[in-house]
Amino acid sequence: MAAPAERPTGADELKFRDPARARALADAIGRMVEQIGRAPVTVMHVCGSHEQAIAKFGLRHTFPDGLDVIMGPGCPVCVTDLPEVDEAVVLAEDGVRVVTYGDMLRVPGTVRSLAEVQSMGGKVDVVYSAAQAVDIAGGTDEEVVFFASGFETTAVATAAIAVANPPANFSILSAHKYIPPVMEIVAEMPDTRIEGFLAAGHAATITGWGIFERFVERHGIPVVVAGFEPLDILAGIAQLVELVRDGRRAVVNAFPRCVTREGNRIAQQELWRVFRTTGGNWRGIAHVPNGNLRLRDEFAHLDARRRFRIDLKRLWTQAPAALTQLCMCGDIMAGVSSPEKCALFGKECVPDAPVGACMVSSEGTCRIWHQYGGHPRL
């Protein structure tokens, strides 16, 4: 497959910090996979930033052949479901000002993306932070809807502005997602044989690593919380493979400089004061019980879904574009496929003209593999 792979630009930098330690970790991983004595040993991470670092620093080149490190549903933009995008599209088409994070702009909806509504004259603005969304509302009388995406780490920021009395013309269309429940779903999928999870360091900064204890108990799969430095990731994977080898069901915190057992209590308080979990579809993957974060009744006055009557039916007279229906993002995020198995990868589907959400976001597997070259053994 003609993957337009650049060389991993940071591969040399891996040598810059502690080459001896990196080599020792890589050797240890190799030895332990051999000791496990069956292949492949499959572990999953659930974080776009992990995938960026793995691809960028060429870490898969250091993994042994018998180890598969795959990216699960770690891209909040990618798992935003079509109807959620459609809600924002309908609001923008109806003349409401919609502000959102940059990655959300080009995520395909059923008929069109927010970028397309914008090019048709719709009022769509990009912000880097929830606070900037509030500032936009503060500078106008018109209704401003913050189309809010991201996992719990990002939802905390939305919660903080919700409790800080935003202006009356400001409301929130929450597409926020909560990672722990989807790990349960993926762990139980019949086609995936995930033997260990590498949990995302900064989500755990908020939730604490203790949250994974119940998961480990229920599913018998070890979890290691890891940071984002190449050495952090290697160390995390080494610990995970060791747990797999020894058949130990445990949570290990390999990122103690940012993650504690309890996490950030203040952030948790804000998060759960504003949001509750509900079930919902994650694009292409599954219905995830408790996987969506939605505003609590106490914050109904800020909920765009209550403030506006959002009629999606007018979009749903059309089927999604034919190419979109070929997109395999869901299979990729469920760990049963990878970008180079998609016939559209690097051809009909490229970052400038994405077919699926995984090619849009800088946290999407397809986009990351397109930039850095993905697989070690092409």
Added chain:
Amino acid sequence: MCLGVPGRVVAVNGQIAQVDFFGVRRETRLDVIDEPVQAGDYVLNHVGFAIRRIPDHEIEETLALYEVLLREAENDMMAADVRSEIDAAQLHSGGSGG
């Protein structure tokens, strides 16, 4: 997007901190920081909010990755994500303090 970015607190004013991000001065909000911070502390920031005070003895290790990334060209994706985290912190001073 969840990568976050560390920065050094220059001054604290209520719920707002002036933070130095590798030479760029910005404002970050302290509404959800895990513990109180003061000038000289390092904090981890995500979408304009500080979410963690980084313990002193761990600062150097935390900064290393970002120093590498910020030397990268404009078109590097991971570097761009770090830059947008810095852009998420407010430019202007004199916020209301939330």
